[in-house]
Amino acid sequence: MAVTIKDVAKAAGVSISTVSYALSGKRPIGEKTRRSIEAAIAELGYAPNAGARALAGRRTYILAVTEPLRPDTYEPAHMAFILATARAARQFDYDILLLTQEEAVEGLERVANSRIVDGIIVLDVLNDDERTDLVRKLGVPATLIGMPGETTGLTCVDLDFDAAAGMAVDRFVDGGAKKIGLLGHAEAVYSRGSNFPVRVRDGFIRRAERRGAEVRFATAEPGASGLAAAIDKLLGENRDLDGLAMHCDDQTQARVLELLLARGYEIPRDLAVISVASTFDTSTFSPPLDVIPLIPEESCTRAVELIIEEINGSRQKHLELLAPTYIERGSTRAVGI
Amino acid sequence: MAVTIKDVAKAAGVSISTVSYALSGKRPIGEKTRRSIEAAIAELGYAPNAGARALAGRRTYILAVTEPLRPDTYEPAHMAFILATARAARQFDYDILLLTQEEAVEGLERVANSRIVDGIIVLDVLNDDERTDLVRKLGVPATLIGMPGETTGLTCVDLDFDAAAGMAVDRFVDGGAKKIGLLGHAEAVYSRGSNFPVRVRDGFIRRAERRGAEVRFATAEPGASGLAAAIDKLLGENRDLDGLAMHCDDQTQARVLELLLARGYEIPRDLAVISVASTFDTSTFSPPLDVIPLIPEESCTRAVELIIEEINGSRQKHLELLAPTYIERGSTRAVGI
DNA sequence: CACCCTTGACGAAGCGTTTCGATGATGCCT
DNA sequence: AGGCATCATCGAAACGCTTCGTCAAGGGTG
Numbered sequence: 086m087a088v089t090i091k092d093v094a095k096a097a098g099v100s101i102s103t104v105s106y107a108l109s110g111k112r113p114i115g116e117k118t119r120r121s122i123e124a125a126i127a128e129l130g131y132a133p134n135a136g137a138r139a140l141a142g143r144r145t146y147i148l149a150v151t152e153p154l155r156p157d158t159y160e161p162a163h164m165a166f167i168l169a170t171a172r173a174a175r176q177f178d179y180d181i182l183l184l185t186q187e188e189a190v191e192g193l194e195r196v197a198n199s200r201i202v203d204g205i206i207v208l209d210v211l212n213d214d215e216r217t218d219l220v221r222k223l224g225v226p227a228t229l230i231g232m233p234g235e236t237t238g239l240t241c242v243d244l245d246f247d248a249a250a251g252m253a254v255d256r257f258v259d260g261g262a263k264k265i266g267l268l269g270h271a272e273a274v275y276s277r278g279s280n281f282p283v284r285v286r287d288g289f290i291r292r293a294e295r296r297g298a299e300v301r302f303a304t305a306e307p308g309a310s311g312l313a314a315a316i317d318k319l320l321g322e323n324r325d326l327d328g329l330a331m332h333c334d335d336q337t338q339a340r341v342l343e344l345l346l347a348r349g350y351e352i353p354r355d356l357a358v359i360s361v362a363s364t365f366d367t368s369t370f371s372p373p374l375d376v377i378p379l380i381p382e383e384s385c386t387r388a389v390e391l392i393i394e395e396i397n398g399s400r401q402k403h404l405e406l407l408a409p410t411y412i413e414r415g416s417t418r419a420v421g422i
Numbered sequence: 423m424a425v426t427i428k429d430v431a432k433a434a435g436v437s438i439s440t441v442s443y444a445l446s447g448k449r450p451i452g453e454k455t456r457r458s459i460e461a462a463i464a465e466l467g468y469a470p471n472a473g474a475r476a477l478a479g480r481r482t483y484i485l486a487v488t489e490p491l492r493p494d495t496y497e498p499a500h501m502a503f504i505l506a507t508a509r510a511a512r513q514f515d516y517d518i519l520l521l522t523q524e525e526a527v528e529g530l531e532r533v534a535n536s537r538i539v540d541g542i543i544v545l546d547v548l549n550d551d552e553r554t555d556l557v558r559k560l561g562v563p564a565t566l567i568g569m570p571g572e573t574t575g576l577t578c579v580d581l582d583f584d585a586a587a588g589m590a591v592d593r594f595v596d597g598g599a600k601k602i603g604l605l606g607h608a609e610a611v612y613s614r615g616s617n618f619p620v621r622v623r624d625g626f627i628r629r630a631e632r633r634g635a636e637v638r639f640a641t642a643e644p645g646a647s648g649l650a651a652a653i654d655k656l657l658g659e660n661r662d663l664d665g666l667a668m669h670c671d672d673q674t675q676a677r678v679l680e681l682l683l684a685r686g687y688e689i690p691r692d693l694a695v696i697s698v699a700s701t702f703d704t705s706t707f708s709p710p711l712d713v714i715p716l717i718p719e720e721s722c723t724r725a726v727e728l729i730i731e732e733i734n735g736s737r738q739k740h741l742e743l744l745a746p747t748y749i750e751r752g753s754t755r756a757v758g759i
Numbered sequence: 760c761a762c763c764c765t766t767g768a769c770g771a772a773g774c775g776t777t778t779c780g781a782t783g784a785t786g787c788c789t
Numbered sequence: 790a791g792g793c794a795t796c797a798t799c800g801a802a803a804c805g806c807t808t809c810g811t812c813a814a815g816g817g818t819g
Contacts, residue, residue, distance in 0.1 A: 087535070087537065089774095089775060089776090090775065090776065091775075099798075099799085100798065100799045100800070101775090101776085101777095101799090101800090102777080102778075102779095102798075102799060102800075102801090103797085103798055103799070105776070105777060105778080106777090106778090106797095106798085109777080109778095111777090111778080112778095112796095112797085112798090113796070113797070114797070114798085115796085115797055115798085118797075118798080130535065132532065132535035132536045133536060133775080133776070134477070134536060134537050134774085134775050134776070135473075135476065135482070135536040135537055135538035136472075136473050136474075136475075136476025136477035136482060136537065136538075136774080136775075136776090137473075137477045137774070137775030137776040137777090137804090138473075138536075138775080138776055138777080139472065139473025139476065139477075139776090139804095140471070140473035140474045140476075140477050140774085140775080140776070140777090140803095140804045140805065140806085141775075141776035141777040141778080141803075141804055142776065142777050142778090142804090143777090143804080145472070145473060147519070147538075150520075154501075154505075160497070160498050160501075161497050161498070163501055164491075164497075164500055164501045167520065168491075168522060168523075171520055171521075171522045172522055172524075175522060175525065180519050180520075180521075180533070180538070181519070181520050182484070182517050182518065182519055182520075183487075183504070183508055183517075183518050183519075183520050184508075184517075185505060185508045185509050185512060186505075187509075188512065195469065196517070198424070198467070198469035199469045199470060199471060199472040199475075200424065200471050200472055200473065201472035201473075201484075201517070426804095426805055426806085427805065427806065428805075436768075436769085437768065437769045437770070438769090438770090438805090438806080438807095439768080439769060439770075439771090439807080439808075439809095440767085440768055440769070442806070442807060442808080443767095443768090443807090443808090446807080446808095448807090448808080449767085449768090449808095450766070450767070451767070451768085452766080452767055452768080455767075455768080470805080470806070471804085471805050471806070473776095473804080473805080473806090474774090474804070474805035474806040474807090475805080475806055475807080476774095476806090477773095477774045477775065477776080477804085477805080477806070477807090478773080478774055478805075478806040478807040478808080479774090479806070479807050479808090480774080480807090
């Protein structure tokens, strides 16, 4: 049989409760006692039984994670978000239970009702996501990564896509740009549930108007011709575009760069380019691209912090938008020159 | 507070143990009694407390999954394997706990010692994997997906890569090919820990020798020139290659097809092509490629079946190689014509 | 009719923790 | 010296379930 707290207590010559308190630190323990307990634990290789701990302590130290595999999301990003969540959770001694996509609703109910998890992290939230109502009614600590249309009664963490887009505009305009463009995802993406493409687009346009820049927007439709058309539209009849922001998948961005080079453009001499809210590495592009990244680690770490606080009862539901950061790689004109 | 088995028992007017037996089916329950219990459960929305169940029943209904993110593995395949495992596990009412890469060893020890999982699924096993010894000594049910160098005392499931490569050879030779080639991963991959590339290569060469075909092998080194060199080597000085098998990543395979077309090849008229042990979709290539796929669902389903049997005590440790299947898409000459 | 067997249900003993309340020992103050 | 905190430790009661042993009721048998 496995080693139990009883064995540790016996070996250390103390009572069970003393061992428990030494482990949790919830009551002071004498110096010598603690040391002999620690020695016993090390010698016996004791690890608390998770089931018993969950039953008595009302804490399983497990978080559920639901991640739908949306086509709008860059494929490797799915994994990156899940792993970032797992890593962040480990910081607080938590493990994660992965719910499958098809189990989104019943799986959430199941894990919540059976109290197998202390909380739920909901990844890649849609504008109108069936999981939001569920989370509200489940009454289990939860935090969402992404921003649903209605956030009341929910804790949400997300990159401030609006601000990220604005940041790109500022960079262009500060660098002297008069005409700037945004290449977005395919049209279909904007009518589907994910709202971050919309937030980027609208944020870009709004900031451009405020800064007095002429703004052009095009969607990258699938296929070579669709992309070529988008580029033509963005560059304009006079090929007078000063700055181009891209918010679309990595392959498309790479192809755009190829096409621009093929047309004789030199970046940033003829055109400044910024990659917006990308989860992939833009430093391997040629040329490497300035980027305002969407960093899975950042969102996930914050989400886990918030849910732990909620589990501990020290946190209200609220919305938290993460400030974007700008990473220079030389694809824009240095500001002020 | 949450509803417990006690509440159900009271509502149904029976004892706690009767409810438990009705739920587990381990003892016969009268028809009327069962119905009133079911009604009570439905009405109250009862779900057994996972912690209590684990403590009393010595079963947590959780499996741990460890998946290292090797660069040799096609990126989306990581996720595919994990999800396939999760789905298979759900068939048996199991959930999965995802261990992070950096926790490979201590995480395994932790979950095993704390009895938070009933078993461990080890994904993407290396030839010489630190996790194999650990699994052996942990004494927890486990099954590995992949084949380590030393399999004694372990349950392993993997595609029979050797047979898969042989199947490609057979297809070529049966179609009349005399000279066949294999394009493998980059050289570096063969000296690293994953052994399936080696198994494919050796299986291919061995079968080709047995079937009396001339065999050529080349590795796809990174970069355009590396690939071009590999193709030149494979096609031979007289451009007399009859069949080409590819066992490398999706992008490389797509580029090879482009290059072949550029050189005026028509597939399968001038050259038969087969994709071997691929996890990606080869039907979207132009032309679509015959493939002997590596199917995550298959390996993972079998692995979960085996571990469940081991948990239930009805299965010995053993090695199980999955027979490959051939999928035609018209990139080889039809056999016998 | 007495007997035994089967069926269906019950009670209680764990499972290994956490945590509350209590207790003894120690030291400080008056 | 007596009284009183303070500190360290202990004992026991949960936590919610599974499972073993038991028993009452009903039905078949000799």
